[in-house]
Amino acid sequence: MTGPGPAPGPAAGPESGTLLEVDHLTVRLRVEGRSRPVLRDVSLRIGPGEAVGLVGESGSGKSMTARAIGRLLPEGAAAEGAIRFQGGDVAALTGSDLRRYRSQVAMIFQDPRAHINPVRRIGDFMTEALRTNLGVRPAEAARRAVEMLAQVGIEDGERRLRQYPHQLSGGLLQRVMIAAALLTGPRLLLADEPTTALDVTTQAEVMAILDDLRRELHLGMLFITHDLELAAAICDRTAVMYAGQIVEVRASARLHDDPLHPYTAALAAARPDITRVAPRLRAIPGRPLSAFEAPDGQCAFAPRCAYAQDACRETAPGMAELDGGLSRCLRASELRGKLAEPEAADA
Amino acid sequence: MLGRFLARRLAMLLASLLVASFVIFAALYAAPGNPVAALSGGRSLPAASLAVLEQRYHLNDPFFVQYWYWLSGALHGNLGISITLRENVSTLIASRIWTTAGLVAYASVLIVIFGIGLGVLSGLRRGLVDTGTLLLTAISAAIPGFVAAIVLILVFAVDLGWFPALGNGTGFVGNLQHLTLPAVALAISSLAIVARVTRAAVRTESGREHVQTAVSRGIPARLLIRRHVLRNAAIPITTITGITIASLIALDAVIETAFSLNGLGAYLVQAAESKDLAVVQGISLVLVTAFVVVNLIVDLLYAVLDPRVTLGSRAQ
Structure with a gap:
């Protein structure tokens, strides 16, 4: 059992209202000149503060779903259906609206070493969105970054901000990624196998931090994993994907036994x-x-x-x-x- | 850290110079022909004058003794005396070095501006710009410098008369005018290679996961390209540009000869033909030094650009 923390009982279930709604989403990619479906008729709803797991084997479309939500589909991808965030059509967003959406929906990627620019300092990485999109002054952005690092259990934040990614371990780097994702004050986290690349003891730590902070900040989360038990441990509801389709959605607590x-x-x-x-x-x-x-x-x-x-x-x-x-x-x-x-x- | 790195590189430079000087000395020693023939212009000399010459230039001593004479002279700052011009080699080099330096610098500027510029442009934009650049670079990469020189002289000097065909010119503007065609001829194939590598580096870096992270955080495209794509692509681009510029030092002899420029490269060829050993050695010394120094600058830049590289550290 890698998932720490108590499994939420039925009482801790989602509240009313919808933060994100994926509505009959079908995505096709052009592969070798042919249009091939990667997602078929995917529908999903995440309430404010609700954690929804997305479980499936490699290639089942979990990551593609997150990428579609984050507007990160590869070039040439064709999407049908709708994705709505707080009621607004995500596909229609452009320019500064799209940037605002992206500061509201933060992604945490699987491999922090590949997903953080190796030649820029941790400080640059963490504060980039704050400085660039929200107009926060560098000193203030750095102060907030240090504060957030403390929240994810990194005490010597000021030193860390001056370091480069290769000077940090994988576990530390993933905490940095989580802290960076939380800095812009998002409402929804898209966590794409955030602990898969880490060793088991680090996995548990990182998972606990992510889960605690999410509850504390009352964030919605789409948690992607291939680990049914892990999803069950931290998510209110879990959706299971197979071959680009969602085949089951169920309260996590009952997924394993029923x-x-x-x-x-x-x-x-x-x-x-x-x-x-x-x-x-x-x-x-x-x-x-x-x-x-x-x-x-x-x-x-x-x-x-x-x-x-x-x-x-x-x-x-x-x-x-x-x-x-x-x-x-x-x-x-x-x-x-x-x-x-x-x-x-x-x- | 920096001091130790520089000290090691300096030692490497001296070792390179020593090896290069020995190889050049040995090659000229083994090559057919003899310096006396060059001195006499083919006439037969009286035995007495022959003896004087042989003694002055140590021509009858064994190979290693001759090499030692030259080496100890060079270490004392005396590069020797040209056999054909009977002038101090240092003076001869000093009078020609700026033509060569100017030519290589001019060509380097062309490579940096147009090579990297085209590469970045075609790396970032698919479509017509990219296809055009690919076609252009494929052609120009295949053009040897001397062919480029002939075509450029024919078109821009003889037919259009925009630039002078031969010589060095006077004054800054004159020099620039005279060096333009040679610099283009020198740069053209290297420029294509730099453009290609730049394009590939920009493409590779654009596809990196961390660029996707930046996209997912809503960083505007302009900053995304500058901070994450070009910043990271600068590492391979610097390497290839440095190697290319260093290689210009070797290519420049052909171009100087083609344009009758009075530079080190052309002079090196003449000196080698007349077995003017002191001159060949002197010029080689300068060229090898320049080559090593350019590489040193690239290594320094590399450490500045990539924090994962630490100066002077061995592979771990």
């Missing part, structure tokens, strides 16, 4: 559990599909699904509501309660 989609169950079972001795690790048969590989007109997970029936290979399931969650499975209600027992999948 999944609504066979893929979620398989993902949970694939994670080794140190409290139980398993004869062998349970891998999901087959390999994960990219969105563009997924066949049309059938369930994308059907070829790997232990519960697939003929119907699953003949119709593409839509999102259906079930017990407060959403599932993209034809047999969701039928399989209810059977999925959490991974042994059943062996049959």
Whole structure:
């Protein structure tokens, strides 16, 4: 268990209102002259102060979703559907409105060493947005940066501001990234596997800092990870992605014990559990599909699904509501309660 | 730190000079022809005068003794006396060095302004500018200096009459006019290479993850390019520009000869032809020093531009 801190109970759930809304988002990229979908009909809602997890295997479209929200899609990408932030259409933003949006929506990237300019000082990196976009004087910006560094547990902030990225460890650098993201006073954090590149002990520390500060500052967060348990530990709700689609959205607390989609169950079972001795690790048969590989007109997970029936290979399931969650499975209600027992999948 | 670095580089410079002088000395010693023939202009000399010459220039001593005579002289600041002109080599070099320095400096300015300029432009903009630059640089990279010299003389000096074809000119403006065509001829292929490398560096740096971070924070494009793309691309660009400028020092002999410029390069060729050893050694000394100094400046700049590089540190 790398996720520290208490898992939020139902009482700590999201409040009303919507901070960010992703509405039927489909994104296509041009690859070798052909248009290929990377996201298919993704819908997601994040309330103010709510943490939503986005879980899936590599290539499932998690990062692409965050990039679409951050308006960072690669050149030549075509998006359908809408992304609304505090009610406003994100796609329509230009110039200073777009810059204001970007100071409201801060991104934390996976690999801080690659995502921080190596030839500029930590101080330059941290205060750049403050100085450039918000017109804060350099001395004041530096003071705020030192203060924020203290909040993420870096005490000798003034010395750190004068250092270069290569002089800091990965864990420190990721804290710097988090502090920098918080400096502009954002309302929403997009955290794209913020701890994947760190070693395990550092992971827990960084995760705890991120989680505490987010709660304290009452920020919405989209937390991207491939780790179902980690998402469950720090997020109110979790969305599971497969082949460019969201296949399940559910309160994190219930995701592990009461999944609504066979893929979620398989993902949970694939994670080794140190409290139980398993004869062998349970891998999901087959390999994960990219969105563009997924066949049309059938369930994308059907070829790997232990519960697939003929119907699953003949119709593409839509999102259906079930017990407060959403599932993209034809047999969701039928399989209810059977999925959490991974042994059943062996049959 | 800086002091130790410079001391080490100075030692390296001296070692380079020593090796270079020995190689040049040995090469000329082994080359066919003999200096007496150059001195006499091909006439046969009386045995007595021959003996005087041989004694004055130590021509009959063994190879290493001859080398030692030259080396100890050079260490005392005496580069020797030209066999053909019978003048002090230092004086001969001093009178020609500014032509060469001017030519190399002029060509370097052209390379920095147009090479880097074109590279940055085509690196940042796809489309017509980029395609045009690629085409242009592909062609000009393939043009050897002497071909460029002939074409430039033909078009701009003979046909259009905009620039003088030959000679050094007088006064600053005159010098500039006379050096323009040679500088273009000297710069043209190197300029293309610098433009290409610059373009590639700008492209690479634009695609870096940290640039995406800056985009995600809403940094305006103008600042993004300056602070994150060009600032980082400056590291490889400096390296290639430095190497290119250093290589001009070697290329310049051809261009000076083609334009009949009275510089060190052309003089080096003449001196080598007449086996005027003292002159060849003297000029080589100057050119090798210039080469090493340019490289030293590049190394210093490199450490300034990239904080990950510390001066004088060995690879860890």
